[in-house]
Amino acid sequence: MSALDEKIVANGGQTGAGQSATPPDGQILTGKQEHYLKRELISRQVRGEISELNSPTALQRFGAPFRSDFGEVAPVDSELPILRYIFVHHVRNFPFLDQAQEKQFWQDKLQVFLESFANKHVSSSEDRLEETKRRKLARKSEKLVELMMVSGVPTASGYEERIQFSEMEIVERGANEKGLLVNMPEGHAINGWDVNVAAVRVTSVKRTVRYHPHAEFIIRVRREGKEEIHIGRRYGEFVKLHRRLRTEFPGKHLPPLPRKNKSSTTSSWFGSTDDDNESISSVSTQDASASDEATPSTGRTLAPPSESIVRRSLSKSSLRSSKSPRASTEVVSRQTVLYREEQRVSLRAFLRTILQNKRIAESKSMEEFLTSKPISLNEEELIDVKRRKEMDAVRIEEQKRFYEIARQRAAELDVYMEQFRRDIVESNGLTKLFAEIREKPSIAELSPQYQKFAEWLRIEVAATVYHLFLAEDNSPEMFAQAKRIHGLVPYTLMKNVIRIANPAAVMSSVLDLFLAQPFGSRSLLQRIFSMTLNEGIKDFQKHINSLVAKVEDTVLTQKLKSFVDAEEAIKDIIREEAEAEDVDIIVAILRSELIQPELTPEQIGKVFNSWVAWNHAVDNVDIEMQQGAQWFANMKQLLKLYTRQRDKAMMLSIVEEPVTLQLFRDLFTIFYEPLVRVYKSANVYSSITDFALFADDAIAVIESAQRQDASADPNQTVQAFIDLCARHEDSFYKFIHEVHLHDNGLFQSLMSWIEEILEFLRKGPQGGKMDMNALFQGAVGVGQIDKEVALEEINALIKWQEDRKRWHLNKTRQKMAAEGAGETIPGTSTFNSSDFGLDEADLEDLAISDEASDSEDEDEEDDEDDPIAVERRRRIKKQDQLRRTAGEPVKPEVTEVLKLMDPFVVMLRHVLAD
Incomplete structure (x- = not known):
């Protein structure tokens, strides 16, 4: 038995197919059987209730x-007991919304708007063959509601038990390297590519008469099963790659290319006088102001500069000598200027970031960039590669030392942090914390445990600033961007404008301007929305007319249009037929007798032949496009455009309804005005100057750390960033104190609202507990059920959960070993999920469910995309999903357990009816 299996048996308490320990006296179910039966039934109920929200009558049953x-x-009697409970206890009493009037807001505006939206039947994921934002949101909501109910609603026996086996070995093994491996020059394969911008050389290009020097970045490329190669790329070629990727993936969000950075980095190293030739980078003394153009890097590589030039460029005080005890060779500490070093690491970060996207990593543009025109390195370039690798190692080691020192300092506060944690998690802990913030005007006057928390937070913020602006490959680019933005912001002007202006009055006047309906006509906001939507509808119509002309059969195109405009019941029947018979939705629509007119045999034959050609074209990339495949592609695109055109028409009708504007005004009034009152009374404008001073100070500290030699004491670096936070923490606390002092009870209400949720998670609803054994004992009127079969099904569900956890654990271990991606948090963990009433095992289950359902590539498709290419991507994505879930245990089918659903819901309604 493996160590993992022993851990599962030890912690899970199960040795067979879901068989648990003997139930306690008087109980039919073990604690583990109780929990997983409750979880299965709650999961099905949550899924059913959320799907019911699509119904126009859903709110009437609330x-x-x-x-x-x-x-x-x-x-x-509510048909949606779980959603009703969450709404009544955690939505309706949310600060701001608790002042909304029942009839005027909830019934006459929100309910009317949501019912109107549901009646419009805006297209879903099934219609578009793609994930819509509503589907993703519904899936996330479903998992969160399930987690909340499973954790919050306890069982009556008190013996409830979960499968518990720790993943600490993964966390501990990854913690030391997380956040550092992404910066390592070697062994970091991403989607099949292991790349490192390994060195920088100078090439010269002849223009008319003179040769002009240019920096060229040497990239080391490795792929499994292929030889390692090196390529040389100028900055301008990175620009071309970025431009090509934007063309190849229109609409895809690409990370910005780092700005050109001509600065060099000075590093200390130790070598002997016998090794002078190897001690000098071939580019260490080139003019850093040499321009980089986008022209090809043809020409000649410059010869290495003489050592005398290097020596003249270094400070005399940096050269120290000593005698080796074992040889007469002089050992010298030298400084090497690593030309364009910051640009090198920022370009490496850029490459590794875009390679995270699988489609980009497999693209033709990326392959050509990383493989074309390989080069061989000369002796000077190999020396430069070695120096850069040593610099990477020094940088990684400095990060490790920084984080270790930060951890040690944070660990010294563990005793105080434990007391702080207990104060927070106890009843009304958050209210007490913010009451103290309201009463005490400075950190020095806070209680000792809160002062220690501020000290711990100071270390955490210092480590975060260090990580963002110094530790990462893209830190120089991020710091330069932040510095530019800081230099452009007119802080003094902003402060005076905010101090003088009355945002509430200004926004109210602007709102009146846009929402006014003179003489019952449409408002300005309605006209703006209508104009935008109408333009979209007209654009769709232009594309539709073009495709209709290509199809050359108005009967077929009209039938597609009739399907889009048909009632939902008819659409559902046709979709079910297409799925049952495994045919394309286009085929199902055109042959259906529910949509008129009926087709002739010739038309039906054309549709089926083109569908066959379409599938052949999708499955075979290299074949010449057949006419039938292109015709079917036009029909697919036409259905998509008809669907989106109808969606815009439905949205236009919603915008033009009077209740939409009324709801918008009410929501603005409910949420915006209280916040503006707080902001105005708390004199928030004064904090703008404080933030500007902090930004100036942070820039100075970061620049000082950048100038330091790599061998500098990391204790000093840690202390410099901690002192930075200490100098400005009083100003930050003053801002928080002023806001709470003038909040008119707003933040106190917010804390009370949060504590009500935590109280539910810790203790459950006031209506009682779920007696899972009563379902088997007939206390709630259970019908005919085979108890033995039901227990076998419950044990099968437990066994499935065990196998699923083991599968996810092994998969996570393999992924971390292969990639090692992640970020590290230098400080110590302060809170546990159990402090808030959430069991760690339930959170693990949520993470597994999210990983199984999330798609790796969520690109949104443009209406202009080739339908055949889109279909290929969809099928590839489906195959990728199958590969990612390969080996995942299959959930067992249950029948007897489902017979417990009705009595379970009756019991749940009574428990949640308070």
């Missing part, structure tokens, strides 16, 4: 505060 055509809906 009960108060929503009106209902079915009469008053009591909490124990």
Whole structure:
């Protein structure tokens, strides 16, 4: 038995196919069986309730505060008990919304708007064959609601138990290297590419008469099963790559290319006088002001500069000599100027970032950039590669030492942090914390445990600033960008404008201007939205007319249009037929008798033949495009455009409804005005100057750290960043104190709202607990059920959860070993999930579910994309998903457990009816 299997048996308490320990006296179910039965039933109920929200009558079945055509809906009779409970206890009483009036806001505006939206039947993921934002949001919401209910609703027996086996060995093994491996020059393969911008050389290009020097970045490229190569690329070629990727992936968000950075880095190294030739980089003394153009780097490589030039460029005080005890060779500490070093590491970060996207890593542009025109390195360039590698190693070691010192300092505060944690997690802990912030005007006057928390937070912020602006490959680029933005912001002007202006009055007047409806006509905001949507509808129509002309059959195109405009019941029937018979939705629509007119045999034959040609074209990239495949592609695109055109028309009708503007005004009033009152009374404008001073100070500290030699004492570096935070923490605390002092009870209400959620997670609802054993004992009127079969099904679910956790653990271990990606947090962990009523095992299950459902590549497709290319990508994505889930245990089918669903929901309604 492996160590992992022993750990599962030890912590999970299971040795077979879901068989658990003997149930306690008087109980039918073990604690583990109770939990996973409860979880399965809650999961199915949550999924059903969230899917019901698409129904126009969903809110009518909620009960108060929503009106209902079915009469008053009591909490124990609600068809959506879980969502009703969350709404009543955690949505309706949210600060701001707790002042909304029942009839004027909830019924006459929000309910009318949501019901109107549901009746419009805006297209879903099934219609578009792609993930919509609503589908993704619904899936995330489903998992979070499930987590909340599983953790918050306890069982009556008190023996509830989860599968518990630790993943600490993964966390501990990864913690020391996380955040550092991405900067390592070697062994960091990303989607099949292991790249490192290994060195910088200078080439010269002849223009008319003179040769002009240019920096060329040497990239080391490795791929599995292929020989290592080196390529030389100028900055201008990185620009061309970025431009080509934007063309090849229109609409895809690409990371920005680092700006040109001509600065060099000075590093100390130790060598002997016998090794002078190897001690000098071939580019260490080139003029840093040499321009980089986008022209090809043809020409000649410059000869290495003489050592005398290097010696003249260094400070005399940096040269120290000593005698070796074992040889007469003089050992010298030298300084080497690494030409364009910051640009080198920022370009490496850029390459590794874009390679994270699988499609970009497999693109033709990327392959050509990383493989074309390989070069051989001469002796001077090999020496430069060695120096850069040593510099990378020094940088990594400095980061490790920085984080270790930060951890040690944070660990000294563990005793105080434990007391702080207990104060926070106890009843009304957050309210007490913010009450103290309101009462005490400075950090020095806070209670000792809160002062220690401020000290711990100071270390955390210092480490974060260091990580962002010094530790990463892209830190120089990020720091330069932040510095530029800081230099452009007119802080004094902003302060005076905010101090004089009245944002509430200004926004109210602007809102009146845009929402006014003179003589009952449309408002300015409605006209703006309508104009935008109408332009979109017209653009769609232009493309539609073009495709209709290519199809050359108005009967077929009209049938597609009729399907898009048909009732949802008819659409559902046709979709089910397409899925059941495994045919394309286009084929199912055109042959359906539910959509008129019916097709002739010739038309049906053309549709089927083109569908076959379409599938052949999608499956075979290299074949010549057939006419039938292109015709079917036009039909696919036409259906997509009809669907999106109808969506815009539905949105236009929603915008033009009076209730939409009324709801917008109410939401603005509810959320914006209280915040503006707080901001105005707290004199927030004074904090703008404080932030400007902090930014100036931070820039000075970071620049000082950049100038330091790599061998500088990391204790001094840590202390410099901690002192930076210490100098400005009083100004930050003053801002928080002033806001809470003038919040008119807003933040106190917010803390109370958060604590109500935590109270539910820790203790459950006031209506009682779920007696899972009563479901088997017939206490709630269970129907005919085979208890033995039901217990076998529950054990099978437990076994599936065990296997699933083991599969995810092994998969995570393999991924970390292969990539080692991540970030490190220098400080210590202060809070545990159990402090907030969330079991760690439930959070692990949520993470597994998220990873299984999330797609690796979530590109949105443009209407102009080739339908065949889009279909290929969709199928590749599906195959990728299958590969990612290869070996994942299959959830067992259950039948007897489902018979417990109705009595379980009855019990759940009573528990949540308070």
